[in-house]
Amino acid sequence: MKHLRAAVIGVGYLGRFHAQKYARLPDVELLAVVDERADTAAAVAAETGTRSVADYRELLGKVDAVSVVTPTPSHFSVAGDFLRAGAHVLVEKPITETVAQAAELIAIAARSGRVLQVGHLERFNPAITAVEPLLLRPPRFIECQRLAPFKLRGTDVNVVLDLMIHDIDVIQSIVGSEIVAMDAVGAPVFSSEIDIANARLRFASGCVANATASRVSMKTERRMRIFLDDTYLSLDLQQKVVTTISKCDAAGGDAQLPVTINEQSFEQGDALADEIAAFLSACRGERAVAVSGEDGLRALQTAIRITRMVQDGLS
Numbered sequence: 001m002k003h004l005r006a007a008v009i010g011v012g013y014l015g016r017f018h019a020q021k022y023a024r025l026p027d028v029e030l031l032a033v034v035d036e037r038a039d040t041a042a043a044v045a046a047e048t049g050t051r052s053v054a055d056y057r058e059l060l061g062k063v064d065a066v067s068v069v070t071p072t073p074s075h076f077s078v079a080g081d082f083l084r085a086g087a088h089v090l091v092e093k094p095i096t097e098t099v100a101q102a103a104e105l106i107a108i109a110a111r112s113g114r115v116l117q118v119g120h121l122e123r124f125n126p127a128i129t130a131v132e133p134l135l136l137r138p139p140r141f142i143e144c145q146r147l148a149p150f151k152l153r154g155t156d157v158n159v160v161l162d163l164m165i166h167d168i169d170v171i172q173s174i175v176g177s178e179i180v181a182m183d184a185v186g187a188p189v190f191s192s193e194i195d196i197a198n199a200r201l202r203f204a205s206g207c208v209a210n211a212t213a214s215r216v217s218m219k220t221e222r223r224m225r226i227f228l229d230d231t232y233l234s235l236d237l238q239q240k241v242v243t244t245i246s247k248c249d250a251a252g253g254d255a256q257l258p259v260t261i262n263e264q265s266f267e268q269g270d271a272l273a274d275e276i277a278a279f280l281s282a283c284r285g286e287r288a289v290a291v292s293g294e295d296g297l298r299a300l301q302t303a304i305r306i307t308r309m310v311q312d313g314l315s
Contacts, residue, residue: 003027004064004286009034009056009078011044014092015069021276022067023048023127028280033065034056042151060085063110064208065283066118067276068092072157078103079116083108088283090116090276094303095296105217106293116221117289118296120169124274126266127235127242128170131226134233135174141227142171142209147217150190158194159236160307167224168199168306169299171289174226179302183263199306240266263313 004027008019011033022030035041041052053059056078059066068079068091076096079089095118096102109116109312143314144167179201186197196214203209222237224275230247242263278290 002032003029004280004283005029005031005061005062006065006280007032007034007053007056007063008044008067008069009068009082010068011035011041012069015067016044016047017272018067018069018276019044019048019050021273022285023050025276025280032059033217034059049302057081060087064086065115065280066090066235069119072161073097074234076105078198079105080108083112083114086112086114086273088117088150090117090279091296093117093121093158094165094300095293096300097300099304100298102293102297105299108307109293115279115282115289116293117282117296118291118299119168120291120295120299121271121275122166122170122237123173123291124271125237125276126240126269126271129239130242130264130266131233131244134231135226137228138177138205139174139207139228142174142207143225144171144209144211144215145221145223146211147213147219149218149220149223150216158197159199159213159215160194160303160310162213163215164197164199164211164232164305165219165299165305167211167213168302169295171201171209171211172298172302173295174204175205175209176206177203178206180204182305182309183283184306184309185313187314194307194310197310199309200303240268244268250252283305283313 002100006022008015019033032051032053032055034053045052054246060200065088066082075091079091082089100169146163181202183200186194195216198212201209224235232245234243242264246260248258248260281287
């Protein structure tokens with residue numbers, strides 16, 4: 001297995017977890033952690049047995065792979081610099097601030113011949129991966145709810161780009177069809193940005209998806225319901241429980257629709273560790289990129305369209 005030199009750029013709340021995962025992996029050397037806040041970088045460096053760096057540019061050309069976990073406005077410049085310097089990049093979601101930046105970042109990765117993976121963590125949720133074999137048929141309807149209590153962290157972007165984008169990415173990866181119509185509403189509540197939003201997406205395949213995201217709720221909830229022609233899948237993405245309700249042949253003239261119900265619980269697992277492992281495997285050429293730059297671009301395009309529609313409704 002090829003030894004890789006890695007670094008984490010931005011070691012705030014989420015970046016610290018990235019650093020911990022790299023530090024525990026065999027055949028990976030966590031060369032450095034980077035943060036403009038010297039005390040933050042030093043604390044994470046001490047915890048993970050590496051060194052701290054204030055300016056990421058000191059590492060250009062010296063690492064093979066990086067996680068970019070900086071605020072969204074800097075994703076394009078930081079990720080672009082590392083790709084041009086020959087490093088593979090795992091960039092947190094949303095991929096960039098604008099669609100044009102995302103398209104250019106994809107082009108830079110292609111020119112450099114380097115992996116660009118986007119951190120849509122929900123793709124590695126055990127409940128999501130468990131139902132993938134059941135989604136060979138196109139879904140008819142998808143419903144998502146992603147609710148969370150209010151926290152100041154993350155309010156630099158609206159709830160669509162902060163939370164709903166997870167479900168947007170999963171929905172689009174499942175449906176595999178173009179959006180032909182959209183309706184969205186929402187409102188700011190505790191911040192100056194949109195804090196609660198609902199979007200209804202209609203796809204060329206005929207599938208309709210309804211997604212609600214809130215960061216002003218009393219509880220945390222992450223649920224997805226997928227309806228196929230003869231099967232209903234209920235996913236508790238937080239508790240990692242999948243309930244499958246399937247139609248079966250009628251028997252004995254029972255007036256009620258006969259169904260089989262199967263509930264499966266999965267270990268909580270470590271989605272971030274799985275995401276980073278998939279990224280490093282792609283860096284080594286062992287597998288395709290799990291969540292490509294194009295996937296990140298598509299999710300961003302939809303999230304921005306929803307945001308604009310909500311903002312237009314508020315004006």
